Amino acid sequence: MAIIRCPACDRRISSKAQSCQYCHEPQVKLTEAERERMLLRRWRDQLYRARNATYLAMTVVVVGMIWWWLAEPQGLALPIPMTPSVLLGIGVVGYVCAWVWLGWLRFYRKPGRA
Numbered sequence: 001m002a003i004i005r006c007p008a009c010d011r012r013i014s015s016k017a018q019s020c021q022y023c024h025e026p027q028v029k030l031t032e033a034e035r036e037r038m039l040l041r042r043w044r045d046q047l048y049r050a051r052n053a054t055y056l057a058m059t060v061v062v063v064g065m066i067w068w069w070l071a072e073p074q075g076l077a078l079p080i081p082m083t084p085s086v087l088l089g090i091g092v093v094g095y096v097c098a099w100v101w102l103g104w105l106r107f108y109r110k111p112g113r114a
Contacts, residue, residue: 039111046105053098061091
């Protein structure tokens with residue numbers, strides 16, 4: 001086994017790999033069934049990342065709410081302190097963006113879609 005460079009992304013990979021682990025570019029001739037499996041695996045990996053982005057954004061929202069609750073004055077009083085408002089804003093925007101990404105993957109990037 002030797003270490004070679006991927007022709008697509010120029011990263012170092014194994015010479016025995018069927019595809020690049022970074023950019024998923026096939027390194028050997030693949031049958032149609034293998035190509036379909038590779039595309040499906042890549043799509044599932046992207047869905048996994050999009051779901052994790054929604055979880056991360058929701059965690060940021062929860063941390064912002066807890067911070068707001070514990071900040072002076074005690075409770076969810078207005079005006080919102082600066083740090084919780086930034087966390088809430090980042091979390092909500094991140095959550096919406098992650099759901100848009102997830103919807104795009106599900107409806108426009110689904111493998112086998114004509």
